[in-house]
Amino acid sequence: MKKRSKLYSIGETSKLKNLSIKALRYYHKEKILMPAYINESTGYRYYSAEQFIHIDIIKAGRQLNVSIEEMRKIFSSANTEELLFFLEQKKKDIDAQINQLNSVKNKIDILRKRIDDSFNIMNDEDFKVTHFQERYLMTTPSTEGKESSDLLDYSTLDCLMENYEIKSIYESGTLYYIDETGHPTPTFVFELINKEDYFKNKDLFSILPTGNYLTLSYTNKNRNEKMLQLRNFIIGNKLHVIHCLELYLFTDIFDVNAFSCQLQVYIKEYN
Amino acid sequence: MKKRSKLYSIGETSKLKNLSIKALRYYHKEKILMPAYINESTGYRYYSAEQFIHIDIIKAGRQLNVSIEEMRKIFSSANTEELLFFLEQKKKDIDAQINQLNSVKNKIDILRKRIDDSFNIMNDEDFKVTHFQERYLMTTPSTEGKESSDLLDYSTLDCLMENYEIKSIYESGTLYYIDETGHPTPTFVFELINKEDYFKNKDLFSILPTGNYLTLSYTNKNRNEKMLQLRNFIIGNKLHVIHCLELYLFTDIFDVNAFSCQLQVYIKEYN
Numbered sequence: 055m056k057k058r059s060k061l062y063s064i065g066e067t068s069k070l071k072n073l074s075i076k077a078l079r080y081y082h083k084e085k086i087l088m089p090a091y092i093n094e095s096t097g098y099r100y101y102s103a104e105q106f107i108h109i110d111i112i113k114a115g116r117q118l119n120v121s122i123e124e125m126r127k128i129f130s131s132a133n134t135e136e137l138l139f140f141l142e143q144k145k146k147d148i149d150a151q152i153n154q155l156n157s158v159k160n161k162i163d164i165l166r167k168r169i170d171d172s173f174n175i176m177n178d179e180d181f182k183v184t185h186f187q188e189r190y191l192m193t194t195p196s197t198e199g200k201e202s203s204d205l206l207d208y209s210t211l212d213c214l215m216e217n218y219e220i221k222s223i224y225e226s227g228t229l230y231y232i233d234e235t236g237h238p239t240p241t242f243v244f245e246l247i248n249k250e251d252y253f254k255n256k257d258l259f260s261i262l263p264t265g266n267y268l269t270l271s272y273t274n275k276n277r278n279e280k281m282l283q284l285r286n287f288i289i290g291n292k293l294h295v296i297h298c299l300e301l302y303l304f305t306d307i308f309d310v311n312a313f314s315c316q317l318q319v320y321i322k323e324y325n
Numbered sequence: 326m327k328k329r330s331k332l333y334s335i336g337e338t339s340k341l342k343n344l345s346i347k348a349l350r351y352y353h354k355e356k357i358l359m360p361a362y363i364n365e366s367t368g369y370r371y372y373s374a375e376q377f378i379h380i381d382i383i384k385a386g387r388q389l390n391v392s393i394e395e396m397r398k399i400f401s402s403a404n405t406e407e408l409l410f411f412l413e414q415k416k417k418d419i420d421a422q423i424n425q426l427n428s429v430k431n432k433i434d435i436l437r438k439r440i441d442d443s444f445n446i447m448n449d450e451d452f453k454v455t456h457f458q459e460r461y462l463m464t465t466p467s468t469e470g471k472e473s474s475d476l477l478d479y480s481t482l483d484c485l486m487e488n489y490e491i492k493s494i495y496e497s498g499t500l501y502y503i504d505e506t507g508h509p510t511p512t513f514v515f516e517l518i519n520k521e522d523y524f525k526n527k528d529l530f531s532i533l534p535t536g537n538y539l540t541l542s543y544t545n546k547n548r549n550e551k552m553l554q555l556r557n558f559i560i561g562n563k564l565h566v567i568h569c570l571e572l573y574l575f576t577d578i579f580d581v582n583a584f585s586c587q588l589q590v591y592i593k594e595y596n
Contacts, residue, residue, distance in 0.1 A: 069480070070476055070480040072480065072483055072484060072487065098356070103476055111573070111578060118433060119426075119429055129579075132579035132580075133579065134575075134576070137578070137579075138437060141436065144429075144433060145434075146429050148426045152423055152427070155390075155419045155423050158415075158419060159420075162415060166409060166413075168345055188410065194403050199451050205374055207338070209341040213343060270595055305405070306405055308379075308408075310376060311375065
């Protein structure tokens with residue numbers, strides 16, 4: 055029943071095993087599948103029928119994303135137990151790749167949601183009361199005013215986020231201290247972080263309390279007008295406001311001259 | 326609050342945005358991020374603060390597996406809506422990649438199971454009655470005897486499997502017709518296929534019935550002895566046997582001189 059002995063030319067082998075002559079030559083060159091016999095005068099390669107299962111292994115390996123380097127290792131040890139061990143490792147690699155891809159998908163979802171939310175927020179032309187759940191933030195003291203811009207602070211913050219391997223949820227901004235006359239002073243720049251990262255290392259982060267916030271969005275075009283509007287509202291309603299958050303919106307991220315933000319003022323007292 | 330105008334040297338930009346000078350030069354060369362100003366006499370590159378969000382986009386893109394070619398497209402259209410559309414496409418690509426990786430994992434599991442099963446079967450030195458659920462097979466007529474070996478048949482079968490996109494479950498062999506004297510004639514070579522593939526195109530395939538099978542494994546070393554044992558058992562028990570399956574086992578797939586098989590005889594009548 056098993057009569058595998060005859061030699062087959064590279065052309066015959068290619069046809070019988072549905073693997074190109076080019077591929078057979080390549081696997082020879084890479085010392086993965088050595089021909090059973092090479093005619094010294096013509097240089098023609100011949101394969102024995104017993105080698106055909108090795109071609110099956112190579113073909114299976116290609117389907118299993120096995121690299122040439124790995125294939126060479128498998129054939130140099132030529133041990134079924136080691137092949138099984140290798141395949142288990144391969145499965146772990148695949149799991150790691152799948153996790154990485156899922157995390158990329160997750161990042162895309164977060165970014166997309168942030169852009170969608172930004173457009174919705176931009177459509178709120180007037181004041182609004184918005185309820186927020188508890189939020190967590192990573193902060194660094196603002197040097198704005200002392201330095202030429204807030205960029206240095208964001209770069210400090212970026213480094214901190216990277217060092218602690220904290221995922222960005224694309225929500226960043228500046229926290230202002232509001233004095234008695236209503237004048238804002240930048241105190242911190244911040245990035246909001248997710249609950250999961252917060253609970254990994256609570257000491258690093260601050261909390262924004264659950265509750266109602268007075269919110270108002272502005273663009274570079276109507277900024278001054280909107281700021282005045284907010285200030286008058288706070289004074290007119292005798293709100294006790296100490297802090298104001300300014301969150302950058304992702305509306306047109308390519309236009310370097312345009313920007314938009316949402317102001318958020320915590321109004322525990324206001325109904 | 327937003328004062329982004331000053332120019333920054335490539336070194337300053339690199340430090341502020343935590344992206345190497347080499348990378349900045351590369352993105353310039355690739356026409357993805359053009360410096361805001363290049364000093365004609367020194368050739369030094371300068372970046373404006375407004376461009377820093379573009380560096381953020383590039384950095385985010387790298388985390389999201391965006392290729393250089395794709396990055397160039399994003400920056401040449403510079404449109405947020407198009408970016409969102411691109412990201413949705415990216416998610417679909419990722420889903421396709423995850424599916425492909427899961428199918429590789431699945432193939433590894435099937436191969437591993439087949440090897441494990443093969444070793445277990447090999448340990449059965451004597452007859453055994455094994456119950457099998459309904460199994461499905463793709464067949465091609467055996468030309469063994471007429472031709473020099475059964476290899477041609479397997480290569481025909483391989484082509485059929487590939488053409489119909491049927492997944493191998495690494496269970497193949499030969500089906501023998503047993504005549505009244507107990508002499509076996511190879512009739513078909515076959516590959517077992519999974520239920521899913523069977524139901525996709527029933528007409529292409531044959532069925533092995535549910536039921537008890539008399540099984541016996543052999544290696545190249547004890548083949549003749551075992552074959553005789555089976556024949557005597559069938560005759561001695563007056564079993565009415567028409568077909569015998571010979572399934573190739575994956576015990577030592579690297580040893581070209583060794584092989585092992587399991588014989589399976591359907592014994593509806595036998596208890």
